[in-house]
Amino acid sequence: MIPPSFDYHAPRSLGEAVSLLSSLGDEAKLLAGGHSLLPMMKLRFAQPAHLIDLGAISDLRGIREENGALVIGAMTTEAELLQSALVRNKLPLLAEGASQIADPQVRYRGTIGGDISHGDPGNDHPALMLALDASFVVTGPRGQRTLPANGFFLGLYSTQLAPAEILTQIRIPIPAAGTGWSYQKLKRKTGDFATAASAVLLRMKGTTVAQVAIALTNAAPTALRAAAAERALVGKAINAASLAEAARLAMGICQPAADLRGDGAYKTAMCGEMTRRALEAALARARA
Amino acid sequence: MAKLHNVSFKLNGKAVAAEVEARELLIYTLRERLAHTGAHIGCETSHCGACTVDCNGASVKSCTVLTVQCAGADVLTVEGLERGGALHALQQAFHEEHGLQCGYCTPGMLMRAYRLLEENPNPSEAEIRYGMSGNLCRCTGYQNIVKAVQSAARKLAAKPAAA
16 A cells, blocks of 8 residues: 655745646645545555645644634644634634544644545535635635635535645634534544535524524535525524424435445435534524 | 655654655654564554554654655654653553553554643543544454553653653
């Protein structure tokens, strides 16, 4: 289980990384935490001629608060997210999601930017980013642009990132005080991808829903925002009938791939169940 | 012939260097070039944790880290746990609590537990099980592994200098 040969590059700056990536073209892959890419290389699912290691670029790490948002460097690891008081206090949904990714050793290496850029619908950050209305700062040879998470994920391993662009920052607006949250993830065992998972942010006004975001992991070729389920909940109380309707609408957009975790019908049903549980858990945490 | 990289890092406190291809995984450098065979190769797919070592204050699966990524790093393996002939509290506790049966997973268990206790010196049983969940024991000796980590935490709390 040894990866195929490649040339290794360890740029010291983002500018150097961008110019390497544009000159080497699609022969090159970016190396972040390496816990998706190196396993794929061992299996020959990926055989890049060049690896550009982003590990030495300190500008790509760190978490800070800026204008009502958290700004997270793309090379920030899952462990760093979990150790961050800012993330725990301001974005508890992100902390709850990160705590369920893989296992401790993988969380020390795996990065939020790598998880997002990889475009794997089984990864957890894409749905979390959709629920949190995040935006992504990407840098390429023609400069920097900012893309909303909603619309970023195009298909299996496919995103809006242009060939020589690097995801550098994740910007996440801090939800209003009192917002409830939950990430409910069904997995067979530690380290497995989700059979189904649902991320929920919920703001209540009195006993009715003022605002809700629902996003699904591993339910389709990309993470999905369950917009119809959200619309059906706004202005309603959360009870057995509205939960069942939200789950039904969330299941309506699922197109999961059958695999060892289950067939399409089972995974779709579990997406509905995870959505129901996430709404209930978010409700218990919400303050009107 | 692929290009060789001269990678220097600290291994159990001593400066070491190795000439490696970029694709060489840290576990091979440790075992085959630097004669540190404590860390084991179990699954080689970053599932089992037998190859866990400590790198720059983090537990990592050395089958999924390139040696070239460790230039300048501070690496600690199970060989570096004992001090002056005395077992580390974790090693002593695994011995006393029968925290190993065949022993294959033990170096990885010890190195993961080492970092867990550095970060959380007084973990609950649930925190130990969550914190050790990246390490598999095919003998299924988890009960005693958890007991050993709890015992080591008490030993370290009683004698902080021994850490």
